[in-house]
Amino acid sequence: xxxxxxxxxxxxxxxxxxxxxxxxxxxxxxxxxxxxxxxxxxxxxxxxxxxxxxxxxxxxxxxxxxxxxxxxxxxxxxxxxxxxxxxxxxxxxxxxxxxxxxxxxxxxxxxxxxxxxxxxxxxxxxxxxxxxxxxxxxxxxxxxxxxxxxxxxxxxxxxxxxxxxxxxxxxxxxxxxxxxxxxxxxxxxxxxxxxxxxxxxxxxxxxxxxxxxxxxxxxxxxxxxxxxxxxxxxxxxxxxxxxxxxxxxxxxxxxxxxxxxxxxxxxxxxxxxxxxxxxxxxxxxxxxxxxxxxxxxxxxxxxxxxxxxxxxxxxxxxxxxxxxxxxxxxxxxxxxxxxxxxxxxxxxxx
Numbered sequence: 534x535x536x537x538x539x540x541x542x543x544x545x546x547x548x549x550x551x552x553x554x555x556x557x558x559x560x561x562x563x564x565x566x567x568x569x570x571x572x573x574x575x576x577x578x579x580x581x582x583x584x585x586x587x588x589x590x591x592x593x594x595x596x597x598x599x600x601x602x603x604x605x606x607x608x609x610x611x612x613x614x615x616x617x618x619x620x621x622x623x624x625x626x627x628x629x630x631x632x633x634x635x636x637x638x639x640x641x642x643x644x645x646x647x648x649x650x651x652x653x654x655x656x657x658x659x660x661x662x663x664x665x666x667x668x669x670x671x672x673x674x675x676x677x678x679x680x681x682x683x684x685x686x687x688x689x690x691x692x693x694x695x696x697x698x699x700x701x702x703x704x705x706x707x708x709x710x711x712x713x714x715x716x717x718x719x720x721x722x723x724x725x726x727x728x729x730x731x732x733x734x735x736x737x738x739x740x741x742x743x744x745x746x747x748x749x750x751x752x753x754x755x756x757x758x759x760x761x762x763x764x765x766x767x768x769x770x771x772x773x774x775x776x777x778x779x780x781x782x783x784x785x786x787x788x789x790x791x792x793x794x795x796x797x798x799x800x801x802x803x804x805x806x807x808x809x810x811x812x813x814x815x816x817x818x819x820x821x822x823x824x825x826x827x828x829x830x831x832x833x834x835x836x837x838x839x840x841x842x843x844x845x846x847x848x849x850x851x852x853x854x855x856x857x858x859x860x861x862x863x864x865x866x867x868x869x870x871x872x873x874x875x876x877x878x879x880x881x882x883x
Contacts, residue, residue, distance in 0.1 A: 540581050547577035601651025609643035679704040681771050684714050685782040688733040691799050692779055693740050705748045708770055714763055768792050804867050814857045820848045844873035
């Protein structure tokens with residue numbers, strides 16, 4: 534609504550300007566003034582049409598152009614100020630052509646300097662965040678700093694459940710190169726990789742369809758990192774946007790920490806949400822395979838936590854109760870060690 538109000542006001546102002554021109558006694562308006570108002574209104578409508586048709590508008594690109602023009606005009610002003618004595622002498626010697634030469638030099642120099650400065654800033658705007666701020670993150674961002682999703686986190690899928698559950702309400706960003714990598718995995722000839730890629734695309738589609746999730750695709754990227762590995766590009770983008778990386782990849786986790794980039798590891802988050810077991814507590818589980826050490830049997834709790842039970846090696850396929858002796862926390866997950874307490878009675882056959 535505000536945009537349409539602005540457009541109507543712009544058309545009215547354009548009409549006022551057209552009426553102002555019709556009241557001026559200008560020598561080149563020898564064919565009348567009736568055409569000025571329609572042409573002015575038509576020009577205003579063309580400007581509005583161009584504004585509507587150009588869907589993708591980037592504040593960083595526009596601010597680069599504005600800043601480049603300002604710098605170019607300032608440099609042109611300083612150059613003309615330095616050449617002022619020369620032009621004054623030229624005008625005194627040749628009053629007819631001196632002023633024209635001065636105007637031509639000023640115009641040529643101004644256009645050249647504006648082009649050079651604008652081109653330089655547009656090509657290096659990613660290195661000048663104080664000049665071209667990322668205004669899309671300067672608005673009120675829910676939850677603080679944005680989160681960058683890597684391929685493993687998207688394929689994992691748990692991030693969608695976490696966000697939909699309201700645990701995280703930060704802005705989520707998917708870099709374009711991550712989306713490209715995800716699409717290449719989905720198009721893989723390997724059946725398992727293709728299924729993983731399709732799962733990742735489904736997770737993204739589910740999050741995008743949820744209006745309560747602030748998810749966007751980040752298209753812009755520094756030109757000097759286009760050929761770098763995906764992990765390095767993700768770390769550089771996190772530095773650039775002051776964002777946190779969400780991943781389940783242990784290698785990316787280590788690389789990001791080496792570069793002082795904050796990481797949210799989905800495995801660590803999942804482990805933190807699991808129940809805490811103390812020594813002496815009793816757990817019920819089913820032994821599914823033998824352990825690495827003699828006499829050990831391995832079972833799993835409902836949340837996927839592995840439990841190693843001493844003395845249960847011969848009880849594969851049976852339900853047992855174990856007493857917790859210790860809990861080992863690793864980056865890959867949590868392991869519980871216990872001793873066999875009792876074997877659950879077999880269910881009667883029908």
